[in-house]
Amino acid sequence: MAVFLWRNLFQTTKARMLQQRRASLYNGAHDYDEELIKKKLQQFAGGSINLSKEHSGIGILTLNNSRLMNAFTGTMMLELQERVTELENWKDGKGLIICGAGNTFCSGSDLNAVKAISNSQDGMNMCMFMQNTLTRLMRLPLISIALIQGKALGGGAELTTACDFRLMTPGSEIRFVHKHMGLVPGWGGAARLVRIIGSRAALQLLSRAHGVDPERALHLGLSEGTLSSSDETGSLEEARAWLSQYTEGPASVIQAVKKVVTAGRELPLEAALRTEKDVFGTVWGGPANLEALTRRQKHK
Ligand SMILES: CC[C@H](C(=O)O)C(=O)SCCNC(=O)CCNC(=O)[C@H](O)C(C)(C)COP(=O)(O)OP(=O)(O)OC[C@H]1O[C@@H](n2cnc3c(N)ncnc32)[C@H](O)[C@@H]1OP(=O)(O)O
Numbered sequence: 001m002a003v004f005l006w007r008n009l010f011q012t013t014k015a016r017m018l019q020q021r022r023a024s025l026y027n028g029a030h031d032y033d034e035e036l037i038k039k040k041l042q043q044f045a046g047g048s049i050n051l052s053k054e055h056s057g058i059g060i061l062t063l064n065n066s067r068l069m070n071a072f073t074g075t076m077m078l079e080l081q082e083r084v085t086e087l088e089n090w091k092d093g094k095g096l097i098i099c100g101a102g103n104t105f106c107s108g109s110d111l112n113a114v115k116a117i118s119n120s121q122d123g124m125n126m127c128m129f130m131q132n133t134l135t136r137l138m139r140l141p142l143i144s145i146a147l148i149q150g151k152a153l154g155g156g157a158e159l160t161t162a163c164d165f166r167l168m169t170p171g172s173e174i175r176f177v178h179k180h181m182g183l184v185p186g187w188g189g190a191a192r193l194v195r196i197i198g199s200r201a202a203l204q205l206l207s208r209a210h211g212v213d214p215e216r217a218l219h220l221g222l223s224e225g226t227l228s229s230s231d232e233t234g235s236l237e238e239a240r241a242w243l244s245q246y247t248e249g250p251a252s253v254i255q256a257v258k259k260v261v262t263a264g265r266e267l268p269l270e271a272a273l274r275t276e277k278d279v280f281g282t283v284w285g286g287p288a289n290l291e292a293l294t295r296r297q298k299h300k
Pocket residue numbers: 067068069071072107108109110111112114151153154155156177178181183185186
């Protein structure tokens with residue numbers, strides 16, 4: 001009977017939390033027309049967003065448009081949303097590494113597409129589309145890393161802030177170029193940057209729009225570390241090794257860890273405590289917990 005009750009509580013809690021996590025920031029009430037912007041983005045084809053879900057529980061998400069320094073075309077924005085939905089449903093997932101093809105990260109939006117959607121309605125819809133997607137990416141119950149090789153510029157710099165951690169290769173650069181384009185971040189990069197490095201450092205990065213090298217990123221707390229390898233394969237191996245120190249253990253527990261930290265980061269205290277209680281209820285008396293207790297008893 002106890003197992004039945006646990007399973008029932010688990011399913012109910014899980015469904016409610018999943019619904020909360022996937023709830024979009026913007027909908028019709030915000031003049032957001034997702035179907036309209038999807039049709040518009042579909043017109044700007046090129047590149048792809050590839051996802052490889054490894055047996056280890058680590059996913060590798062690759063921005064693949066190396067001819068244009070992995071600039072985001074319209075169809076890549078649509079594919080990013082599809083991959084995030086796939087990752088939200090990955091029950092065995094524990095970690096995620098986002099990287100770019102051709103040993104460079106991402107040079108932001110495809111400027112050809114940007115020029116074509118420079119009117120207000122399309123611009124605002126693209127902004128809300130990408131904020132919805134990057135907020136869902138940030139809230140994935142996976143421990144995520146942006147592996148920054150080469151350049152992470154504009155929207156590419158914003159994408160790095162939607163990951164839990166950033167690792168940089170020697171000579172790589174994060175640059176919020178927005179000011180030089182008469183813009184400010186629109187994909188949520190400013191709001192997340194303030195929460196990562198603080199408002200004073202964020203104001204300096206956005207107002208100077210200079211490149212941030214690995215040493216300065218470390219100093220600011222924007223990067224967790226500088227990898228030793230500069231090549232594509234070597235740096236990905238290093239990133240896998242770095243991430244695997246945090247993803248050891250059952251996927252259900254790693255996902256629960258990310259959920260309680262996300263709640264603590266984003267919610268007011270009492271709501272965070274209630275979410276923590278709900279997440280606790282999904283693992284207390286669960287398979288991993290019972291197995292650990294059995295192991296402990298054997299050691300007595
Ligand atoms: C600001 C926010 C906004 C948003 O999303 O809302 C954006 O992100 S707008 C885009 C902001 N990004 C940029 O302004 C970066 C533009 N690119 C560069 O500064 C350079 O390309 C750089 C530094 C990334 C690499 O320079 P490098 O000399 O190594 O290579 P090339 O410049 O010759 O680039 C190779 C090839 O790629 C094309 N390219 C690069 N970035 C983009 C881009 N964002 N959109 C479209 N195309 C891009 C570049 O034109 C070259 O193509 P080619 O046909 O050979 O001219």
